[in-house]
Amino acid sequence: MYDVAIIGAGVSGIFMAYKLTLEHPEYNIIMIDKGKQLSERTCKAESKSSCKCEVCDQYIGFGGLGKSEGKFNYTNDFGGSLGRKIGNQKAEALMSEVDDVICSFGGNETELYHTHSPNLQQRAEIHGLKVLTTSVRHLGTALSTAVFQKLYNYLSKRIDMWFETDVSSINKDGSFVLETNHGTVITEKVVISTGNSGGQWMYKHCEKLGLKPGPSRIDLGLRVEMRGNQLDQILKEAFETKLHIAGEGYEGTTYCMNPNGRIIRKYQHGLVMPDGQNKREEKTPGSNLNFTLFVPSFFDTKKEADQFAEKVIGGINQKRARIVVQRVQDLKNGRPTNDSVIAQNTIQPSLEAEGGSLVDEVPQKFVRALLEFLDALQNLLGEPIDDDTVVYGMDAKFYEPKIRTNEQFETEVPGLYLIGDCSGETHSLSQAAASGLCAAESI
Known part of the structure; x- marks a missing residue:
């Protein structure tokens, strides 16, 4: 029996698992992903037609799209509607926490820079343009991969992780029962963090649980x-x-x-x-x-x-x-x-x-x-x-359409959470990671 099962090992799921293990090491947690662990994500195919992966590990696997250029924009001006959902102040605090985690795993090798310029904002408004501002930690592919590998090393000692695993059904009868090609998982709470690439899979299982997407x-x-x-x-x-x-x-x-x-x-x-x-x-x-x-x-x-x-x-x-x-x-x-x-x-x-x-x-x-x-x-x-x-x-x-969730990213099915791009609220690495921290606080 698990306390929490996280389906999807992308950015939102990773940050959620990190916060849960840090603050509640007694929790029994499993992370399940249809892709590979980070060190085995080696596909360099230039097109889908030339890719030989059964599940392309350029996009799927531990780290998700976080292993790409690793550009974390810390802002409510763009990148999703996290601030409107949970309040701008809380969203900013959670994104600051995201950056602290990144730096603690080596991300501080690259500097944080800022795009705020009051002078430019004033001049732009005169000409019908609005300047959106952010603070940026741009890791680049090599450093981003190194940071997420360290996060993997940390989590692998504290939670169970099943890779190359398909979840074929999610049922609830008191607890949740997940059927997979590697066995059955029984858990009190389920968190779906499969991102944009897992959208069709998510909607199929949510619909069976009575949840339907919006526009x-x-x-x-x-x-x-x-x-x-x-x-x-x-x-x-x-x-x-x-x-x-x-x-x-x-x-x-x-x-x-x-x-x-x-x-x-x-x-x-x-x-x-x-x-x-x-x-x-x-x-x-x-x-x-x-x-x-x-x-x-x-x-x-x-x-x-x-x-x-x-x-x-x-x-x-x-x-x-x-x-x-x-x-x-x-x-x-x-x-x-x-x-x-x-x-x-x-x-x-x-x-x-x-x-x-x-x-x-x-x-x-x-x-x-x-x-x-x-x-x-x-x-x-x-x-x-x-x-x-x-x-x-x-x-x-x-973008993924929204399925209704509360301020803690819990759906109308008690104990079922949608975080990251699955929530329809986040469209950036920083806000996806922050949504994972937010849901972890609730749990």
């Missing part, structure tokens, strides 16, 4: 690559900047700004998208700067949201990993950019993509949002956006 959201955005010194006027006040614009029928927010970074292919949900990679991941820093302007869309169901992404991005991909790139001046003038023009462009794309016309392949809302944002941005900068800036179609952020 769903998806963010799509055009990724921009500009000359490296284009944003010097604002980046001299902060290492990176997150800007928000609200226009007619849309809101847009910049995400994943990478000075001297490059653009790589991202593979998610069977789609291929342009994604930014930070200069810390590169042996030789690039000469360009990149970011995505994400615009959210809302649907009654997750299925409808996923179908929208498939229609737009899948249409661009054409079942051959195709990504479209276009000069911003051509985008403004409504003319396509061919490959010969790209070859002579002063701003050379860091990702090999196919020249084309985004107006013909992307819903008008996203093009209009980007062009209006760039107009506001050049007014803030006091200089024109370079005509040779290039734009890629199309990036996406996927």
Whole structure:
């Protein structure tokens, strides 16, 4: 008999297990994950089609997406609605606790930096932009992996951990009974922390327990690559900047700004998208700067949201990993950019993509949002956006729809908790980890 069973060994589950073992070492806890332990997560396939994993360990296994770039943004301005759920002050305190844990396991090898700039905020507001601020602990892949390996070593001595384990059923008859391919688990409380990758599995089991998801959201955005010194006027006040614009029928927010970074292919949900990679991941820093302007869309169901992404991005991909790139001046003038023009462009794309016309392949809302944002941005900068800036179609952020939980992340089924991205409340590593700490306090 276990006191707590945590299904999913991602960031939220790990931080929850850490807090429970630290404050209640007498608890009998098991962590179950369909992926592998961290040291065995070695897949380097560039695409889903070339991946030979039965369960791809790039995304699934101990550490979840925490073993990627390990970027922890400590803020209520973006990255989820944790502050609205539990109160901004408590959310900030929990994220501070997250950082303390990270540092205690070696994360303090990289410094915490801040993006707050009152002067920039005031100037941006004049031009219709809002500056979102954060404190950042950006570990990078190597340090993030080392930190989570130390957390694994700590937990492995204190709790049971079953990897490469499928949970086939969750039933409640007083206690919870979990049937798995490695045996039956009986537990007083169940915590689901399977993240976005375990969404379909989670909804199936929640529905059997009488819980149904609400509306769903998806963010799509055009990724921009500009000359490296284009944003010097604002980046001299902060290492990176997150800007928000609200226009007619849309809101847009910049995400994943990478000075001297490059653009790589991202593979998610069977789609291929342009994604930014930070200069810390590169042996030789690039000469360009990149970011995505994400615009959210809302649907009654997750299925409808996923179908929208498939229609737009899948249409661009054409079942051959195709990504479209276009000069911003051509985008403004409504003319396509061919490959010969790209070859002579002063701003050379860091990702090999196919020249084309985004107006013909992307819903008008996203093009209009980007062009209006760039107009506001050049007014803030006091200089024109370079005509040779290039734009890629199309990036996406996927979200899980919310199943109702209370302020402690407990569902309407007593003893069943949903944390991290499973809760529909967190969309960042820091808020996911904080939700795990919050639920641990309740338990």
